[in-house]
Amino acid sequence: MNSDLWLYIGIGCGLGSIAAALVYYRWVFRQEPGTEKAVQIASWIKDGASTYLRMLYRALIAVAVVLVVVLGVIFSGDPERPLHGVYTAAAFGFGALCSALAGWLGMSIAVKANVRTATACGRSLGQGFNVAFKAGAVMGLAMVGVAVFGMSLLYLIFHDAEIVLGFSFGASSLALLAKAGGGIYTKTADIAADLTGKVELGIPEDDPRNPAVIADNVGDNVGDVAGMGADIFDSYVAATVASMLLGTSFAAAGSIGMQYAILPLILCIVGIVSALIGLQFVKVGPDGKPGKALNFGTVFSCVVFCVLATILFVVVNALAGETVFNYGALIATVSGLVISVIIGFTTDYFTNDEYRPVRNVAEISASGTGLTIITGFSYGLISIAPALIGIVIATLASYFSAQAFGLPGIYGVGIAAVGMLSLTGIVVSNDAYGPIVDNAKGIAEMSGMSHEVVDTADVLDSAGNTAKAITKGFSISAAALTVLAMYAAYSEVIVKYSGGNFLMNLQDPIVLSGIFLGCIVPPLFSALTMLAVTRNAFTMIEEIRRQFKAKPGILAGTELPDYSRCVGIASSGALRALVFPALLAVVLPLLVGFILGPTALGGFLGGAIFTGVVFALLMSNAGGLWDNAKKYIEAGNCGGPGSEAHKAAVVGDTVGDPFKDTAGPSLNTLITVMSLVSSLFAPLIAQYHLFG
Amino acid sequence: MTYIARLGIWDYNLRNSEKNGGHMRHLYLSLMPEALIASMLSPEEFGNYYAVGAEHTTQGQAVFFEVDPAFRHADIPIETALARCVPHADGQPKHTVYASVYRVLERVPLTAIGTLYLVTKDGRTLGVQRGAEKADSSEGLHLYHELAPVRPLVVSRLGPEPFFRLLCGGSDTPLSIPAITFVELRLGDLATDPLNGSLGDLPYDNTSHLRSCLEQVKSKEVAAKVVDRLHPGTFSYRTIKNGIFIGNKAEGLAAYMLPSMGTLKETNHLWWKSATI
Numbered sequence: 002m003n004s005d006l007w008l009y010i011g012i013g014c015g016l017g018s019i020a021a022a023l024v025y026y027r028w029v030f031r032q033e034p035g036t037e038k039a040v041q042i043a044s045w046i047k048d049g050a051s052t053y054l055r056m057l058y059r060a061l062i063a064v065a066v067v068l069v070v071v072l073g074v075i076f077s078g079d080p081e082r083p084l085h086g087v088y089t090a091a092a093f094g095f096g097a098l099c100s101a102l103a104g105w106l107g108m109s110i111a112v113k114a115n116v117r118t119a120t121a122c123g124r125s126l127g128q129g130f131n132v133a134f135k136a137g138a139v140m141g142l143a144m145v146g147v148a149v150f151g152m153s154l155l156y157l158i159f160h161d162a163e164i165v166l167g168f169s170f171g172a173s174s175l176a177l178l179a180k181a182g183g184g185i186y187t188k189t190a191d192i193a194a195d196l197t198g199k200v201e202l203g204i205p206e207d208d209p210r211n212p213a214v215i216a217d218n219v220g221d222n223v224g225d226v227a228g229m230g231a232d233i234f235d236s237y238v239a240a241t242v243a244s245m246l247l248g249t250s251f252a253a254a255g256s257i258g259m260q261y262a263i264l265p266l267i268l269c270i271v272g273i274v275s276a277l278i279g280l281q282f283v284k285v286g287p288d289g290k291p292g293k294a295l296n297f298g299t300v301f302s303c304v305v306f307c308v309l310a311t312i313l314f315v316v317v318n319a320l321a322g323e324t325v326f327n328y329g330a331l332i333a334t335v336s337g338l339v340i341s342v343i344i345g346f347t348t349d350y351f352t353n354d355e356y357r358p359v360r361n362v363a364e365i366s367a368s369g370t371g372l373t374i375i376t377g378f379s380y381g382l383i384s385i386a387p388a389l390i391g392i393v394i395a396t397l398a399s400y401f402s403a404q405a406f407g408l409p410g411i412y413g414v415g416i417a418a419v420g421m422l423s424l425t426g427i428v429v430s431n432d433a434y435g436p437i438v439d440n441a442k443g444i445a446e447m448s449g450m451s452h453e454v455v456d457t458a459d460v461l462d463s464a465g466n467t468a469k470a471i472t473k474g475f476s477i478s479a480a481a482l483t484v485l486a487m488y489a490a491y492s493e494v495i496v497k498y499s500g501g502n503f504l505m506n507l508q509d510p511i512v513l514s515g516i517f518l519g520c521i522v523p524p525l526f527s528a529l530t531m532l533a534v535t536r537n538a539f540t541m542i543e544e545i546r547r548q549f550k551a552k553p554g555i556l557a558g559t560e561l562p563d564y565s566r567c568v569g570i571a572s573s574g575a576l577r578a579l580v581f582p583a584l585l586a587v588v589l590p591l592l593v594g595f596i597l598g599p600t601a602l603g604g605f606l607g608g609a610i611f612t613g614v615v616f617a618l619l620m621s622n623a624g625g626l627w628d629n630a631k632k633y634i635e636a637g638n639c640g641g642p643g644s645e646a647h648k649a650a651v652v653g654d655t656v657g658d659p660f661k662d663t664a665g666p667s668l669n670t671l672i673t674v675m676s677l678v679s680s681l682f683a684p685l686i687a688q689y690h691l692f693g
Numbered sequence: 694m695t696y697i698a699r700l701g702i703w704d705y706n707l708r709n710s711e712k713n714g715g716h717m718r719h720l721y722l723s724l725m726p727e728a729l730i731a732s733m734l735s736p737e738e739f740g741n742y743y744a745v746g747a748e749h750t751t752q753g754q755a756v757f758f759e760v761d762p763a764f765r766h767a768d769i770p771i772e773t774a775l776a777r778c779v780p781h782a783d784g785q786p787k788h789t790v791y792a793s794v795y796r797v798l799e800r801v802p803l804t805a806i807g808t809l810y811l812v813t814k815d816g817r818t819l820g821v822q823r824g825a826e827k828a829d830s831s832e833g834l835h836l837y838h839e840l841a842p843v844r845p846l847v848v849s850r851l852g853p854e855p856f857f858r859l860l861c862g863g864s865d866t867p868l869s870i871p872a873i874t875f876v877e878l879r880l881g882d883l884a885t886d887p888l889n890g891s892l893g894d895l896p897y898d899n900t901s902h903l904r905s906c907l908e909q910v911k912s913k914e915v916a917a918k919v920v921d922r923l924h925p926g927t928f929s930y931r932t933i934k935n936g937i938f939i940g941n942k943a944e945g946l947a948a949y950m951l952p953s954m955g956t957l958k959e960t961n962h963l964w965w966k967s968a969t970i
Binding site: 199203452556557641 | 738741745813814815816892893894895896897898900929931958959962966967969970
């Protein structure tokens, strides 16, 4: 089959996915928005989210323009490819635009769906679930649609994976800023609202008397919808592009055919179809368990994907009368996919209150905060093991299965990452569902809906929390495998442009220096983003206290707080705090590469990837565990609310908040961006460096 | 000499026709701390003010009874307090004028005591009427938090009525006090199995000591044992077993029975939310 035909199918499938997202969007939009008060509260959340996104995108445009010019100038120096710089710059801009578009679409429906979900909860749990999940599906489908459309279009025009790499860099740069900014925003508001509202004044959660309550709800959207969406979007694109680059390199070397350069895109198309089919079967059963419905959707889509991918390989090979697509690639794909599901569910073990880790932390909290922190942190450390073992199994299985069938092993690793991310459509749908139902519960509380409605929204919310934890495990593991593929792609580009072998010797001080420098970045990035949270939260707490003092009617319920002040503090604080961490991600790899050389940069990436994955898993899982230990106690265990165990668990949760929602998940994007920067600049670094 | 005519909620000075009021003046018997307070605020407003303060720097939980405005006692300068309880220069109502902060409970008869108000830390107020039903005196162990005049935490084999009689019953015991207010707190499984019963959602501190005290009361011939001599004045409303009790030697015991938390969730949702935080 003609390669271009697959690209046309990719473009069509991407557009079809976007169209399906729009159909869901329209369906959700047509649902009953509810009472005037509920609509009013939802409009405050919407305005806050729009204000932040406007500020973020304005900043991003400035960054993107600078980077477009830089890329355009730097990559135009090759006389054999005079327009390469222009194309790369254009692809970068297009990638950033697509990522922004997907984020905006998801946010846009999330802030409309929240109030509609709350209202639908008044009718039944099933209807509430339906509205929230379909709204989440808008994000999932839009994201994969935009990504596949963009990559297919660029590859169709240029037939050059290096240009598509620019697209991926654009998407990832925006993702890094969106994820880290959203993470800082959401935890600033959450911590400030909790410390002053709940702890200091005894105000319940989602109480309209708290000046930070709207910022808190906005944070759910900008952090968990736009931020997490952008994070997975960038892994999805990066994994595909890395495999395309590997396919191109190996095809150029004659070891495989050119069809393997577009196989990753074809698998993305299969993933979209699987997600579209899987979405139809996500419904709350008569047992009224939304978590079960979400998990069923994920597993069902996984099975559909495996079946469709197998059919594709068999049919294409049968029609061609020869082996067009090697079955080694199929095994690699399926191994990545299966491992991703397993990793997702092992993450659930460490963060779900049905299992020992969360219950142990809750029980031990009765003996004080110190033990809560030590125990939760220790479980976080243990939780790294199954995920990393899963990544090791996926890496080895994909590598050797590809090799056994005559494909380059490292190409198999790249394809495994694509397989892992083939479920992105449904995973993002599940993930975006979480903040929508969280907001719905808040709106139901704030607008004075009946407690039955609040209870229904609460059931939906609990399922959302579990889905969120699984998504994090999935996205970290996917990012790990993606950057391994990207690492291999970097090596291939270096070999191509340096004209020699690329070997990294651990006895070489240059390589070791690179590794150590790389190890610095994830902890430094984590610290900077978490310090930003504490600094902004401190400012917001002062503002909340000021408002309570200046407006005595707020607590009495006779005066409205000035919600916009807290929204403003969270927005501007998050954007200000982003500059330095973002610079780290882009500038450090370039400094190491141009000064210490390609091998040092290889070591640098290795150090950053390994510590980054370890830190990301530790922080995400420990944070989720502390959060759920607190919720377990609040559900009436270990003394319940107000007990010593609860006080200790609240401290654990506060420590865990920036772990799990700011630093932890941003590290995926950090290592992806650093890998992309390295691969993108590898041709230049291979030729121009001081040492190494 | 002043010539004040009281007309409804207004006071008129007959000499200069000056008018004060527009706000009913109330008397409240606070239990945290024990005090008699005159105020121009309604019970809900007073509860909010008393819990969160004028500038909303936190003050904390409050429990108080509304007292008949006509109540007077020779040892308490109620008239003086009421005379001071006038609007501020800007017309704002006077929040509190303390009439007494010492031995108030024993001086206010049950006949003058009206509705009980339970105020959450964030100022939500729940009114509880005096119940006709008698307190539950069923078998098993009991946990009492005395609220006034002193605040120990006590475990006992006695139900509320006999526990009250133990403390206020006669003059032949050195423990006898003239009046008392206490709340019975839930013990859950610990009521029948102090050593091994599940704590469940009971948020008590130092539970090993509590279990030990319960076991001692269960196995020894003592009617009651102090768990904590200086227990904090506040307690979680969700731990109330059945109600709050007030009594004195002369009039006996009155009970203010609280509806179940499930009922309160339905009927007083906002208060319930703040009370169960």
